[in-house]
Amino acid sequence: MTAPQDTGTAPRRADLPAPAVELRGASRDYGSGQARVRALDGVSIAFAAGSWTAVMGPSGSGKSTLLHCAAGLEQVSAGQVLLSGDDITTAGERELTELRRGRIGFVFQSFNLIGSLTAEQNVTLPLRLAGRRVSGKQVRQVLASVGLDDRRRHRPRELSGGQQQRVAIARAMVTRPAVLFADEPTGALDSGSARQVLRLLRGMVTSAGQTIVMVTHDPAAAAAADSVVFLSDGRIADRALAPSAREVAERLARLEA
Amino acid sequence: MLRLSWSTFRERGQLFVGALLTVCLGVALVQSSLLILLAAATGGYVEAITLLGMTLAIATFLAVFIVASTFAFTVAQRRRDLALLRLAGAGRSQVRRLLLGEAVLLGLLGTGIGVPLGLLVQRAQTALLTGLGFVPAEFAVPWRAWIVAVSAGIGTGVAVAGVLAASRRAARVRPLEALRETGAAARVMTASRWFFGVLFLGGAVALAIVSSFAGPVAAIPLSINIAITASIGLSALSPLVVPLVGRLVGPLLRGGPLGTLAAANLRDGVRRSASTAAPLLVLVALLLGLSGTLTTLGAAAEHELRQDVRADLVVTTDGPPSVAGVPGVAVASTELSLRVPLTVTTVDDGEVETDTDAAEAVAVDPADYQRTHHRTAAEGSLADLRGHSIASGEHPLGSVVDARIGDRTVPLRVVAVLPDSFAGADVLLPRALVPPAVAEHAPAHTLVRLDPGADPARVAADLGEGRVQTAEAWVARAAAQQQDTSAGIMTVIMGLAGLYTLIAVVNAVVIGAAERRREFAVARVSGLGRGQVVRAALVESWAVAAIGLFLGGLAAAGAVAGIGAAAVRSTGAWLVGVPWPLLAAVVAGACVVVGVTSVLTSLVATRPRPVSLVGAGE
Numbered sequence: 001m002t003a004p005q006d007t008g009t010a011p012r013r014a015d016l017p018a019p020a021v022e023l024r025g026a027s028r029d030y031g032s033g034q035a036r037v038r039a040l041d042g043v044s045i046a047f048a049a050g051s052w053t054a055v056m057g058p059s060g061s062g063k064s065t066l067l068h069c070a071a072g073l074e075q076v077s078a079g080q081v082l083l084s085g086d087d088i089t090t091a092g093e094r095e096l097t098e099l100r101r102g103r104i105g106f107v108f109q110s111f112n113l114i115g116s117l118t119a120e121q122n123v124t125l126p127l128r129l130a131g132r133r134v135s136g137k138q139v140r141q142v143l144a145s146v147g148l149d150d151r152r153r154h155r156p157r158e159l160s161g162g163q164q165q166r167v168a169i170a171r172a173m174v175t176r177p178a179v180l181f182a183d184e185p186t187g188a189l190d191s192g193s194a195r196q197v198l199r200l201l202r203g204m205v206t207s208a209g210q211t212i213v214m215v216t217h218d219p220a221a222a223a224a225a226d227s228v229v230f231l232s233d234g235r236i237a238d239r240a241l242a243p244s245a246r247e248v249a250e251r252l253a254r255l256e257a
Numbered sequence: 258m259l260r261l262s263w264s265t266f267r268e269r270g271q272l273f274v275g276a277l278l279t280v281c282l283g284v285a286l287v288q289s290s291l292l293i294l295l296a297a298a299t300g301g302y303v304e305a306i307t308l309l310g311m312t313l314a315i316a317t318f319l320a321v322f323i324v325a326s327t328f329a330f331t332v333a334q335r336r337r338d339l340a341l342l343r344l345a346g347a348g349r350s351q352v353r354r355l356l357l358g359e360a361v362l363l364g365l366l367g368t369g370i371g372v373p374l375g376l377l378v379q380r381a382q383t384a385l386l387t388g389l390g391f392v393p394a395e396f397a398v399p400w401r402a403w404i405v406a407v408s409a410g411i412g413t414g415v416a417v418a419g420v421l422a423a424s425r426r427a428a429r430v431r432p433l434e435a436l437r438e439t440g441a442a443a444r445v446m447t448a449s450r451w452f453f454g455v456l457f458l459g460g461a462v463a464l465a466i467v468s469s470f471a472g473p474v475a476a477i478p479l480s481i482n483i484a485i486t487a488s489i490g491l492s493a494l495s496p497l498v499v500p501l502v503g504r505l506v507g508p509l510l511r512g513g514p515l516g517t518l519a520a521a522n523l524r525d526g527v528r529r530s531a532s533t534a535a536p537l538l539v540l541v542a543l544l545l546g547l548s549g550t551l552t553t554l555g556a557a558a559e560h561e562l563r564q565d566v567r568a569d570l571v572v573t574t575d576g577p578p579s580v581a582g583v584p585g586v587a588v589a590s591t592e593l594s595l596r597v598p599l600t601v602t603t604v605d606d607g608e609v610e611t612d613t614d615a616a617e618a619v620a621v622d623p624a625d626y627q628r629t630h631h632r633t634a635a636e637g638s639l640a641d642l643r644g645h646s647i648a649s650g651e652h653p654l655g656s657v658v659d660a661r662i663g664d665r666t667v668p669l670r671v672v673a674v675l676p677d678s679f680a681g682a683d684v685l686l687p688r689a690l691v692p693p694a695v696a697e698h699a700p701a702h703t704l705v706r707l708d709p710g711a712d713p714a715r716v717a718a719d720l721g722e723g724r725v726q727t728a729e730a731w732v733a734r735a736a737a738q739q740q741d742t743s744a745g746i747m748t749v750i751m752g753l754a755g756l757y758t759l760i761a762v763v764n765a766v767v768i769g770a771a772e773r774r775r776e777f778a779v780a781r782v783s784g785l786g787r788g789q790v791v792r793a794a795l796v797e798s799w800a801v802a803a804i805g806l807f808l809g810g811l812a813a814a815g816a817v818a819g820i821g822a823a824a825v826r827s828t829g830a831w832l833v834g835v836p837w838p839l840l841a842a843v844v845a846g847a848c849v850v851v852g853v854t855s856v857l858t859s860l861v862a863t864r865p866r867p868v869s870l871v872g873a874g875e
């Protein structure tokens with residue numbers, strides 16, 4: 001298990017592998033003039049390859065902005081963003097599209113499956129968009145890995161919330177991305193389905209060395225990760241290695257107090 | 258990508274129904290009009306050809322316009338889906354291809370239904386043309402197999418042209434929008450809306466200025482063009498007007514909660530409001546613009562004819578009547594109406610080009626003509642109209658045209674140039690040029706001036722043969738005949754534009770309401786009754802209809818302004834006609850259609866219990 005490192009200004013030792021994602025002094029401002037809000041304030045953090053990190057914090061602490069900036073969905077106002085050592089801070093539209101096709105995957109609170117496509121079609125969509133051929137076997141394998149082999153031909157509305165989220169995970173994983181970004185992946189699920197999804201994510205980290213960066217409100221979800229980073233007012237306020245759900249809740253309560 | 262297009266198509270059928278119907282209708286009308294046009298061209302039925310040409314142009318324009326506004330709307334509603342695709346790795350060009358794929362499917366499906374529908378439309382159109390007297394009863398339209406290929410081309414062409422702008426907008430959707438719960442409020446007044454709005458509005462103004470100088474000859478096509486360009490411009494700019502009207506609605510309902518809600522919704526759903534208003538705008542612009550132009554032309558022609566004629570009685574006959582020797586007749590000018598093909602030969606760099614046009618000719622005796630008309634030549638003199646000569650408004654003085662009169666072709670020198678005219682013939686010929694065999698059957702009118710003190714009734718009785726009426730009655734009758742033709746043109750165009758608009762308006766209201774189930778549910782959870790929600794939606798949709806009618810009226814005014822200015826300048830009288838009954842009918846029809854659709858769809862959208870919709874995030 002590797003903890004996220006506050007890289008700060010200290011140079012990283014050359015013999016260490018590049019982190020999967022790294023933010024260096026990243027800031028993000030919204031609005032301008034009087035209405036300027038600094039959502040992210042000089043954050044430096046590295047997410048090591050093969051680690052699962054939960055990002056927590058009170059509402060408005062900047063955790064979603066951190067996720068968006070790390071994934072190249074928003075540009076930082078200042079600082080740098082690196083993906084597997086490559087600087088993507090000023091990447092163009094085409095480069096970012098390539099990135100989304102192969103190197104990063106997304107899972108959301110609201111599943112965001114395409115309603116008109118079956119589970120199978122949703123899963124193969126990223127591959128087809130990238131112009132790759134898709135074998136039936138491969139699809140079944142991916143769907144079987146999330147336990148939904150028998151729901152291949154169902155449309156999202158015919159699936160439960162937990163099943164939909166597992167389809168979404170399968171879709172994100174089908175391109176074997178370097179990093180999986182998850183935004184409140186258990187936020188819309190009952191506790192049973194949530195546990196199932198967390199077990200699935202844990203399995204991917206342990207067996208395949210998947211890197212996951214997950215924003216969450218839920219202490220139980222955060223406790224399933226390897227480590228937890230707490231944000232407050234756009235800055236890293238605290239961190240914890242393999243905490244229990246109770247510890248997470250206490251630290252969060254302290255931040256919000 | 259095509260597979261994804263197809264599944265979107267199936268899943269979101271509701272969004273596409275209107276566009277599909279529009280494409281079907283477009284294909285059917287274009288196919289039928291083309292086939293009839295070809296048959297009419299072989300037979301040389303000029304009015305029918307003009308009318309079908311206008312039908313073709315308007316059908317194509319309306320189809321593209323409505324598909325475009327429908328798709329602009331659906332793209333706005335599918336933003337989240339499109340953002341999600343981008344997030345899953347779709348490049349901009351792939352999103353564009355998705356939309357264009359949908360357009361191709363739409364076009365093919367539309368062609369599939371449109372081609373058989375075209376056969377029905379063809380029957381209806383032929384019956385209409387026969388009924389209005391534009392073609393004879395035995396007029397038949399042969400089927401041509403290649404038309405199917407043309408229809409398929411039209412169908413996909415219309416759909417793709419309509420979707421082009423929307424697909425560019427779709428490609429600009431940012432992936433981050435999939436993650437936002439509320440969706441960043443998309444700017445409605447985009448740079449391209451400003452650009453096209455101002456460009457087309459400027460074009461319409463320019464055309465109106467051209468029209469005021471071009472005079473009556475090009476008035477009808479110009480006015481259609483002005484109506485079309487002005488409606489494109491105004492509907493691009495309509496989001497600017499929507500909030501203004503929103504501000505008016507509140508006070509109108511005396512600040513009641515429903516008025517406040519409707520006004521707020523208007524301001525909030527600017528794009529939805531603009532999409533509903535757009536088709537009404539085009540309808541009003543075309544109908545009122547064209548009808549106003551025809552009324553103005555008719556009024557100017559009548560005015561001009563009345564100013565021109567210096568006679569007491571008019572005798573209408575087939576072939577020249579014998580008026581010589583009737584007591585009390587001072588002057589009688591017998592004028593034969595003929596259709597004469599005129600050929601102009603020009604030599605340009607050694608290349609000989611000939612151009613033949615059929616002209617409405619009147620054969621006159623120049624001396625009699627000048628004594629019964631006020632009108633004089635703009636250049637040259639009507640007195641020179643003897644021997645091989647012609648007076649024309651279109652050809653330069655001194656040039657030579659070849660005229661085919663009866664079965665011989667004669668070269669004629671232009672001895673007089675006629676002034677611009679709203680009424681009257683294209684050319685005047687000396688009557689001596691018309692062989693007796695032709696003259697015998699030509700429709701003729703004879704303007705008669707009486708001796709001072711002669712009793713008109715006595716003379717009329719003595720003239721006996723044919724129809725005798727006072728000059729005043731004759732002018733009025735000519736004007737009424739002109740109005741009948743105009744009414745025929747209006748029937749065809751109006752039916753067409755009305756049908757399209759009906760589809761487009763119903764479509765926009767239905768799509769709008771279907772996507773608002775959650776919003777309605779929230780309003781009900783906040784304490785509004787179902788009836789109140791439906792009423793608020795009704796008020797809102799009427800306000801939107803009012804916007805469309807108002808802007809359409811503006812475009813129509815532009816369409817009439819040019820020819821109106823020309824009429825005022827040429828006749829010195831204020832002759833701009835406003836077709837009030839038509840205006841009233843359009844306003845009432847729009848209110849009923851929009852109102853009924855709005856009430857029905859919002860009733861359906863509020864049928865489920867509100868809680869079941871408020872809770873569901875997706």
